[in-house]
Amino acid sequence: MNFLRRLKPSSREGSLAIILLVAVGGTGLINPRFLTGDGTRDLLTSTSVVALLAIGIAPIVVMRHIDLSIASTVGLTAWLIADMSAKNPEFTWVQCFIVGPIIGMAVGVLNGLLVAGLRLPSLVVTLGTLYIVRGLVYVVSNSVDYNAQEMPPSLLDLGQKVFFGLLPFTFLLVIIAMLAVAFFMKYTKGGRDAYAIGSNPPAADLVGLKVFRRTFLAFVFSGFMAGLAGVFYLMRFAQVDSTAFYGQELAVVAAVVIGGVTIMGGSGTVVGAVIGALLVQTIQGGLAALGVDAFWKSAINGLLLIIAIYADRVLAVRNEKQLLAQRIRERV
């Protein structure tokens, strides 16, 4: 019993995983193909871009900030890499994996300087950079699209690569990134600082945490992941135009919040964020299997997000009450 109680605070990921299994099972009942190796592979492939971005912004959301510019950054990196490989035939996947994150980090540095340096609200700053970066894509692309034949074959091959018929290469990278960031957030000083900053920003300042450095680096990291996600985008879709990944930042925020990273900061984990991304994708797949029109997709995303925020709130209130009761009991 004691053991169970100790498990409880981190049970959010557990219950999410159960919900995910139920959703997968339910979808499988309607569409048996969903449960086969092919179905799993499809699910993992289609989730990997959003999951990567979710890992990138989870630390930011933990710090009570937000980064809305990621979807534009994905569009920018995807287009620029396609452009570069079209013009330099010697480009292979190695160059793509180097150039992509660098472009993303440039956007991240800009966000980080404005948010951490000038202490501007991240919502407004990243709305601004969302616009600027998307505008840059429009301007540099000049309505030029790229298709599979202009991309490095080695990159596309990598995108097709699947281990054991189940685990796509892209999702393997997602898992590695998830584990690395989860370790960082849980066991290093930087990670613990992130939670401290998110639960009480003024207190974090007063205690003397390196708020500027942590916040700045979190935005650079999110830019890095968005750049990487741009490469993933190419690997999955093998084509890109100026509206690539337009407006998808909300899907990522939804995944992160559904995964239990509270929008008010200070709690949540990267593992939860990835499960959240999988859950959103599964529910979308399930509804498609039920024959719900794709036009309702955005409405469902919105509804899921609101439900997740509400569930968060209810859990937080209940937690607070329990802690209070415990404190009173201890005092007596």
Added chain:
Amino acid sequence: MSKFTTGFKVRKSWDTAILALLAAVIIMASLTTENFLTALNISYIFSNTSEITIIAFAMLFMIILGEIDLSVASILALGSSMLGWSYAKGAPIWLAIIICLIVGTICGFINGFLVTKLGLGSLAVTIGTLALYRGIANGILGENTVNEFPEFWTSFGFDTFGTSFMPKTLPLIIFFGLVFGILLHRTPFGRRTLAIGQSPEAAKFAGINVVKHKMIVFTFTGFMSGVAGVIYTFRFSTAQADNGVGIELLVISAILLGGVSIFGGIGTMWGVVAGVLLAGSVESWLTLQEINAQWRTIVTGILLLISVAAPVLVAKSKERREFKALKS
């Protein structure tokens, strides 16, 4: 106390700065292009900014309260879709318009309910309802568009009075501007809005019903988004699900340009009017210069960044100067 007054002074000087900037843009634009100060172009500026202005009047209260509503453009689209859908299904046009306004009000009420009664953050909630309302519009209309409307109404949305600079929608906009301006600056409701924005806690202890107040503001923001939906539908003579995508950003950047603090508690109606006109004039100038429409997305983003960064930078440099003066 001193911090409050210096903050206020900075704001005041920012308000004047924005007026000077507006004047500068207008002078520059009329010097560099022939057609800027013509009646036709001025009417374009007014009608191109009409939805933004209408929503901004209400959003001003929202941002002063320290809340935000990102779902306004989706409310506009949902209202517009409902208008087109019900009209296409045979409802008389006046009923379709009323349906649009009611839908807007209900959407605003739902936002308000989620934020105040359930205690959820307005940013997260309205990101959710942004997707939700737009998604419902998508679900109702799909890829269909409705573009057959009575001529009287499309003329109301599109035409000017004779060949003057006044679009037919301008009196309506001025009417709402006066109503909301008086509401903010001359009534207890407006004072309460500012008080809540300065300190929700203190306002509560002063006996202001913060929950009810926010509820009202969310609801009339929804209503005004509905009004904007009606104007948008008739101006383009189109009801479709992706009407007005991204307008929420334009509204917010115009408001911040007008010297309203994103941290709440500070803001004026005429600042917002100047902000909207500034954004509209810059846009029109770029168009007349035949600058690629694609660049305008970048300009919008930069304007938004400037409008939020400039007041902070001004305040910081002032602080530093005062600090130096103290040291010497």
